[in-house]
Amino acid sequence: MTPRLAGKVALVTGAARGMGAATVRRFVAEGARVMIADISDDAGKALADELGEPAAYTHLDVSSESDWASAMEAVTSTFGALHVLVNNAGVLHFGSLVDTTLADYQRVISVNQVGTFLGMRTAVPALRAAGGGSIVNLSSVEGLAAAPMLTAYTASKFAIRGMTKVAALELGPDGIRVNSVHPGMIDTELISDAVGGHKLDLGPVGRKLALRRVGEPEDIANLVLFLASDESRYCTGAEFVADGGATATHALNVT
Numbered sequence: 572m573t574p575r576l577a578g579k580v581a582l583v584t585g586a587a588r589g590m591g592a593a594t595v596r597r598f599v600a601e602g603a604r605v606m607i608a609d610i611s612d613d614a615g616k617a618l619a620d621e622l623g624e625p626a627a628y629t630h631l632d633v634s635s636e637s638d639w640a641s642a643m644e645a646v647t648s649t650f651g652a653l654h655v656l657v658n659n660a661g662v663l664h665f666g667s668l669v670d671t672t673l674a675d676y677q678r679v680i681s682v683n684q685v686g687t688f689l690g691m692r693t694a695v696p697a698l699r700a701a702g703g704g705s706i707v708n709l710s711s712v713e714g715l716a717a718a719p720m721l722t723a724y725t726a727s728k729f730a731i732r733g734m735t736k737v738a739a740l741e742l743g744p745d746g747i748r749v750n751s752v753h754p755g756m757i758d759t760e761l762i763s764d765a766v767g768g769h770k771l772d773l774g775p776v777g778r779k780l781a782l783r784r785v786g787e788p789e790d791i792a793n794l795v796l797f798l799a800s801d802e803s804r805y806c807t808g809a810e811f812v813a814d815g816g817a818t819a820t821h822a823l824n825v826t
């Protein structure tokens with residue numbers, strides 16, 4: 572059987588660990604060549620070394636316009652084209668509205684929201700040159716509904732959901748599809764980093780969900796793979812949820 576991403580070149584941001592790294596592994600297994608982009612250089616290089624020829628690493632702070640220009644140059648000069656962009660890099664900040672400083676707010680918006688904007692904008696010429704492609708933007712269930720203590724994160728993830736649709740409308744005629752992915756709680760270091768570095772027991776959260784567990788990075792990588800591949804050729808401007816059933820209910824559920 573032909574690999575699902577045969578002949579495709581992808582750039583994945585925030586790809587040194589977590590869902591980004593799981594996505595890179597899945598893409599390479601399905602025949603893609605992948606530029607791993609992150610600010611975590613040692614982990615990113617180690618992943619590229621492990622995967623060998625179909626993978627390479629470039630330093631990319633997604634909030635930096637000049638870093639984006641360099642990363643786009645790196646992917647097209649290394650692999651000759653770009654067909655898939657995964658805007659996955661993200662940071663989380665817990666804090667009540669009144670305790671969220673302007674610096675906290677701006678840090679989250681710079682990475683999650685501005686990073687996604689810059690990524691899409693910078694990739695368009697290469698995607699057009701390739702005759703079309705797929706952009707996958709990592710939003711969250713926090714881009715669909717709200718939870719306390721997440722003002723900055725929620726603002727950034729709603730923004731990603733919205734700008735995904737605008738980009739889909741503008742870029743559809745060029746054969747460029749743009750979709751947002753909305754994971755529920757996934758067991759990565761994003762959450763432990765946001766609470767000061769210690770590992771939280773996510774079991775109680777998992778037991779509240781229809782599927783009775785929190786997600787694993789591979790649960791999201793499989794969805795991103797579908798959206799990156801031509802199997803999703805009629806999907807654009809849409810929201811793809813993988814949350815174990817978290818958003819199937821509402822606050823009036825008493826069970």
Ligand SMILES: NC(=O)c1ccc[n+]([C@@H]2O[C@H](COP(=O)([O-])OP(=O)(O)OC[C@H]3O[C@@H](n4cnc5c(N)ncnc54)[C@H](O)[C@@H]3O)[C@@H](O)[C@H]2O)c1
Nearest residue numbers: 585589590610611632633659660661711754756757759761
């Ligand atoms: N883990 C969850 O429960 C969850 C749920 C919904 C959505 N998400 C979203 O999924 C995406 C991936 O999350 P994860 O859980 O794998 O996180 P993670 O913390 O494990 O990995 C994030 C990666 O992004 C990188 N990064 C951070 N700032 C960056 C920057 N300025 N430029 C480039 N790279 C940067 C980090 O170095 C890290 O390698 C994020 O956008 C996150 O908001 C996560």
